[in-house]
Amino acid sequence: xxxxxxxxxxxxxxxxxxxxxxxxxxxxxxxxxxxxxxxxxxxxxxxxxxxxxxxxxxxxxxxxxxxxxxxxxxxxxxxxxxxxxxxxxxxxxxxxxxxxxxxxxxxxxxxxxxxxxxxxxx
Amino acid sequence: xxxxxxxxxxxxxxxxxxxxxxxxxxxxxxxxxxxxxxxxxxxxxxxxxxxxxxxxxxxxxxxxxxxxxxxxxxxxxxxxxxxxxxxxxxxxxxxxxxxxxxxxxxxx
Numbered sequence: 001x002x003x004x005x006x007x008x009x010x011x012x013x014x015x016x017x018x019x020x021x022x023x024x025x026x027x028x029x030x031x032x033x034x035x036x037x038x039x040x041x042x043x044x045x046x047x048x049x050x051x052x053x054x055x056x057x058x059x060x061x062x063x064x065x066x067x068x069x070x071x072x073x074x075x076x077x078x079x080x081x082x083x084x085x086x087x088x089x090x091x092x093x094x095x096x097x098x099x100x101x102x103x104x105x106x107x108x109x110x111x112x113x114x115x116x117x118x119x120x121x122x
Numbered sequence: 123x124x125x126x127x128x129x130x131x132x133x134x135x136x137x138x139x140x141x142x143x144x145x146x147x148x149x150x151x152x153x154x155x156x157x158x159x160x161x162x163x164x165x166x167x168x169x170x171x172x173x174x175x176x177x178x179x180x181x182x183x184x185x186x187x188x189x190x191x192x193x194x195x196x197x198x199x200x201x202x203x204x205x206x207x208x209x210x211x212x213x214x215x216x217x218x219x220x221x222x223x224x225x226x227x228x229x230x
Contacts, residue, residue, distance in 0.1 A: 107146035108155035
């Protein structure tokens, strides 16, 4: 059974840092691109960042570029999101999501974790 | 990056058919994926590609696409289909991902 379990969320002051983790199990983690998606309270989904299976390709939304860093450790079946210079508008539930394979350029996010809440407030 | 536009809210009578749409320039090049999200839960993939359903998704869910518009159709809506629905796709560069603003579906 595919499982994605996020951790590391919490309350942080503006300007602070936080590192989120996503532990994957039930599939060959090293074969899949992974993503972070966030959802501010009462708002819609916002894609944050993606990383290819071997970390060769990394992309960020403009809203987090230069402040957030995505990484992965395939030996530990883990995905990370280092968040620096946090702002109030970064307050959201952060989901990790697996990107399906063998689907050309239209690969959906086929499995999602339950999310971890990040609150940026003084 | 491009944007995807969805109607904020749609309603449907129990057992009737409803179409939820998603518009954006990137949809001329990429298929949309559709996700269902119920309150307090993570999103669930319901439709992807030309018209593909993951295992476990009822066949009353279907997808289609024409020009810059993708559609999710629920044929015979059930009470349990009441949820928020989001589309996503690649942006025009093919590197970034964009989500629509979401559609709140109410089943009357």
